[in-house]
Structure formats: C-alpha cells, structure tokens
Amino acid sequence: MQTRTDRIAAHDGSFDVRVWLPDSGTGPGLLLVQEIYGVGPYIEKVALDLASRGYVVAAPDLFWRLRPNWRGEHTPEGTQAAIELSEGFDFAQGVADCALTVAHLDARPEVSGGVGALGFCLGGSIGYMLATQVEMAAVLSFYGSAVPDATGLMERIEAPLLLVFGGSDPYIPRERVAVVEKAAESRPNVVMHVEEEAGHAFHNSEAPMFHHPEAAERAWRVALAFLEEHLPAR
Numbered sequence: 001m002q003t004r005t006d007r008i009a010a011h012d013g014s015f016d017v018r019v020w021l022p023d024s025g026t027g028p029g030l031l032l033v034q035e036i037y038g039v040g041p042y043i044e045k046v047a048l049d050l051a052s053r054g055y056v057v058a059a060p061d062l063f064w065r066l067r068p069n070w071r072g073e074h075t076p077e078g079t080q081a082a083i084e085l086s087e088g089f090d091f092a093q094g095v096a097d098c099a100l101t102v103a104h105l106d107a108r109p110e111v112s113g114g115v116g117a118l119g120f121c122l123g124g125s126i127g128y129m130l131a132t133q134v135e136m137a138a139v140l141s142f143y144g145s146a147v148p149d150a151t152g153l154m155e156r157i158e159a160p161l162l163l164v165f166g167g168s169d170p171y172i173p174r175e176r177v178a179v180v181e182k183a184a185e186s187r188p189n190v191v192m193h194v195e196e197e198a199g200h201a202f203h204n205s206e207a208p209m210f211h212h213p214e215a216a217e218r219a220w221r222v223a224l225a226f227l228e229e230h231l232p233a234r
Helices: 041-052 076-086 091-107 122-131 148-156 174-184 213-230
Strands: 002-010 013-021 027-033 056-060 111-120 139-142 161-166 190-195
Touching: 002 091, 013 041, 013 091, 027 041, 027 091, 027 122, 041 056, 041 111, 056 091, 091 111, 091 122, 111 122, 111 213, 122 139, 122 148, 122 161, 139 213, 148 174, 161 174, 161 213, 174 190, 190 213
Parallel strands: 027 056, 027 111, 111 139, 139 161, 161 190
Antiparallel strands: 002 013, 013 056
C-alpha cells in the first residue's frame, strides 16, 4: 500500500490531502472527512482499512486555516483543545474544501468506478451538507450533529445516503435522531442505522471515553455493506 500527500489549491491558499492507494493501484475514490481531532491516528486507521479493501482514500486537512496538520489527542484535555480550535472553524469553507477534494479525486488516474464520501462527527455533518451540493456515488455520515437541523435539505441529496447515529448520544439526543428517522422515511435513497446503546463517536477506537467496540463493529459492517452495494471496490 502506498501513501502520499497531495496539495489542493483553494481560493485563499492551499491545503494538504493525505492519500492512501490500494495495492492494486486503482479503485473507487473515497473522501474521508475528519473529526475535530484532525487527520490523526483514528482517521489513518480508517483510511488504511478502506485502502486495504480497494479504495483510493483522500483525507483533507480541514483545519489548515487555523492550525495546519492539527492532530488532537484523544484525551479529555485533547478533546477540550480540539473543541476550542473547532470553534474558529468555518463550516462552509470546510464543505468547499471537501468539494475540491472530490473533484481532485475524480480527476486522478488512480480513481475508477466513482467517488463517495465518509465522514465522522464534524465530518459526518460536512459529508451530509456536501451531498446536497455535489453528485457522488455514495455518502456515509456518522453522527453528524448538524443533520437533525438540516433534514429539510435531504430532498436535495440524490446519492445513496447512510446515516449512522448513537441512540445514547449526549450531543445528539435521541429525539433529534428521531427527527432524522422521520425525514428519511420518505426517501428511498436514505438508510438509517441507530446503535441504541452507543454514544457519540462510538466508532473511534482511539478514544476510550467514546469507543463502543460492539456497536462500532456492527455499524462498520453496515457501512462496508453499503459501500459494497453502491461503490464496490472489486
């Protein structure tokens, strides 16, 4: 497996994008959108998993305007520092950076078979919003806190969309998840998956205070099956 760092130009500068290539050298493209911890060990672990399954994975550094290549610690103190940093994050510019990354992926000779997106936490919100603006083969959003307040935009999303939530998430109360479930009922392209006993960031194996191994394993199986159906790598 090969990795590299690409550079993408934006209207106000340029930012790094970490790229992981499958052993085959080619495959579908997958935008991987970070949590507030940045493109750190957890995102790297997810990227390696997906690349091993045949995807060309690209993870942009979304905090480049604030702290280039920020890597937050998965501790209470690191989480607080990441929250404070993210308060200065321009969400719309983050969505725009991801749109540029999708276009970059789509133009790469290594990418064949379409481009999708997968985001966690902050990235789950960004991936959802990106899907209202950019055509993609598949979109997977894990516990995006902006989604419940943006269900009115769901009709703009034509791509197959998987929305994953924790049913015991203190940051996204269950009644707010129910709002998303209600909106998804009339959308044949939308799949909801709720791990009732899991909280926020339950898939993050680098964060002991959040990680729920059993729920993470179940949700990841659902995610991989969704990708296999809509953005197959082999």
